[in-house]
Amino acid sequence: MEVRNxxxxxPVGSILDRYLVQAFLRVFFTSxxxxxxLYVIVDFFDRISTFLNTGAPIWTIVRYFFYKAPLSxxxxxxxxTLFSALFCLGMMTRTNEMTAMRSSGISVQRIALxxxxxxxxxxxxxxxxxxxxxxxxxxxxxxxxxTEVKGKQQQSLFGTADIWIRGEGSxxxxxxFDPATNTxxxxxxxxxNRDFSLRGFVETPMARWNGRGWExxxxxxxxxxxxxxxxxxxxxxVPPITETPEDLKLLAQDAEEFxxxxxxxxxxxxxxxxxxxxxxxxxxxxxxxxxxxxxxxVLIAIPFALKRQMSGGMAVSFGLAMLIGFxxxxxxxxxxxxxxxxxxxxxxxxxxxxxIFAMIGLFFxxxxx
Numbered sequence: 001m002e003v004r005n006x007x008x009x010x011p012v013g014s015i016l017d018r019y020l021v022q023a024f025l026r027v028f029f030t031s032x033x034x035x036x037x038l039y040v041i042v043d044f045f046d047r048i049s050t051f052l053n054t055g056a057p058i059w060t061i062v063r064y065f066f067y068k069a070p071l072s073x074x075x076x077x078x079x080x081t082l083f084s085a086l087f088c089l090g091m092m093t094r095t096n097e098m099t100a101m102r103s104s105g106i107s108v109q110r111i112a113l114x115x116x117x118x119x120x121x122x123x124x125x126x127x128x129x130x131x132x133x134x135x136x137x138x139x140x141x142x143x144x145x146x147t148e149v150k151g152k153q154q155q156s157l158f159g160t161a162d163i164w165i166r167g168e169g170s171x172x173x174x175x176x177f178d179p180a181t182n183t184x185x186x187x188x189x190x191x192x193n194r195d196f197s198l199r200g201f202v203e204t205p206m207a208r209w210n211g212r213g214w215e216x217x218x219x220x221x222x223x224x225x226x227x228x229x230x231x232x233x234x235x236x237x238v239p240p241i242t243e244t245p246e247d248l249k250l251l252a253q254d255a256e257e258f259x260x261x262x263x264x265x266x267x268x269x270x271x272x273x274x275x276x277x278x279x280x281x282x283x284x285x286x287x288x289x290x291x292x293x294x295x296x297x298v299l300i301a302i303p304f305a306l307k308r309q310m311s312g313g314m315a316v317s318f319g320l321a322m323l324i325g326f327x328x329x330x331x332x333x334x335x336x337x338x339x340x341x342x343x344x345x346x347x348x349x350x351x352x353x354x355x356i357f358a359m360i361g362l363f364f365x366x367x368x369x
Contacts, residue, residue: 016101017114020088024115028084035076035083040065043072056149064149067141070133071256077126078293078328081119083321085298089115089305098306109365112302119298126291131259139257165243172241174248176270180279180340182209182245187216189240198224202239209245213238255283263287278346282339285350292354293328299361300324328357 044065051061089112092098101111165172167189175186189202200223207214221233255263263284270277304320332353339349 012113012117016106016111020111020114021118023092024084024088024118027087028080031083031087032073032077032080035080036069036072039072039076040069043068050149054149054151060144060148064141064144067137067144070129070137071141074126074130074134077122078290078297079321079325081122081294082297082301082325083318085115085119085301086305086320089302093306108302108306112298112365115298115302116295119295122294123291126294127288130256130287130291135257135259135262138254142254142257163248165248167240167242170240172243176276177245177248179245179248183207184214184241187239187241191240200224200233204239207239207241214241255280255287260284260287278342279340281346282336282349285346286336289350289354290332296328296354296357296361297324299365300357303361303364303367328353331356 044061050056089098098111102108163172163174163177165174169192171190171192173186173188173190174184177184184207185205187202187204187207190198191200191202193199200221202222203220204216204218206218207216209215216239219239222230223233224230258266263280267277267280267284270280301320301324304324335344335349335352338344339346344352
């Protein structure tokens with residue numbers, strides 16, 4: 001009985017823990033490389049028509065995917081963790097190693113403890129990875145895609161808020177661009193002379209794209225005289241903006257191109273101007289929620305992998321990983337979409353998938369004997 005108790009209360013960092021961690025990591029790094037490569041291949045074929053139509057050089061395509069690699073790794077690391085846990089524990093169950101451990105008095109929860117601790121470190125690593133490398137590399141990848149592939153001049157560095165555009169004899173400032181409704185808010189067009197001196201400006205609180213051009217119900221124009229005085233001027237029926245919504249979408253930065261605190265600052269700036277920042281608030285909460293996916297996947301993988309009828313080789317593990325991972329991403333995409341539309345609060349849309357999968361994982365994990 002004394003020996004049994006010693007095994008049951010196994011100290012953390014024991015030989016068994018190291019054995020489990022090493023077996024997990026061998027599969028994890030291999031699967032991460034394979035899944036990332038598969039993700040890049042799918043992304044390549046998704047964009048191949050754009051590359052062919054624009055005649056992008058091979059070196060430009062290689063550089064684009066190189067700079068996009070950190071973002072690709074961030075998106076598939078949860079799947080790699082899920083597959084590794086399923087395969088590692090499933091093979092131990094199939095070869096009766098798990099039976100030997102449990103017959104020695106070690107509980108399932110204690111066997112899984114090193115993997116839970118390791119997945120927690122993966123979550124922490126993912127968060128800092130997303131905050132350091134991903135924004136820098138993703139921004140460079142988008143710059144290559146917009147300027148070298150699409151051939152658009154780099155005109156804005158501020159995403160969909162506080163956009164500055166160089167137009168024909170003018171500079172255009174837009175407080176906010178809503179890609180969902182193709183609406184501009186707080187538009188000011190600064191009209192310039194040939195010597196770049198200010199000759200006038202046009203203001204409108206809102207402009208909407210009607211399919212052919214920008215239209216507005218309220219437009220104010222001013223002329224700037226040589227002595228610096230401003231006088232009202234006759235305004236045109238439409239604002240002098242030649243850029244289309246597709247042009248502005250190319251200028252906009254994705255949420256992945258912002259670090260957490262940079263995105264938080266942009267939200268504060270938008271709110272101070274009275275601009276709706278709901279979609280950005282959803283993205284901000286998502287930056288906190290998504291790194292936890294590795295821990296959730298391990299919690300769910302453990303009870304599935306320990307069932308003999310569901311444990312097996314690579315094909316069974318990959319199939320289960322695909323099923324569970326696909327279910328999570330469908331639920332996450334649905335909730336985030338509802339959050340962007342305002343149907344769900346930002347915090348709920350980002351954390352609801354994690355909460356559901358955490359409850360499922362904890363239920364099966366604690367019920368396993």
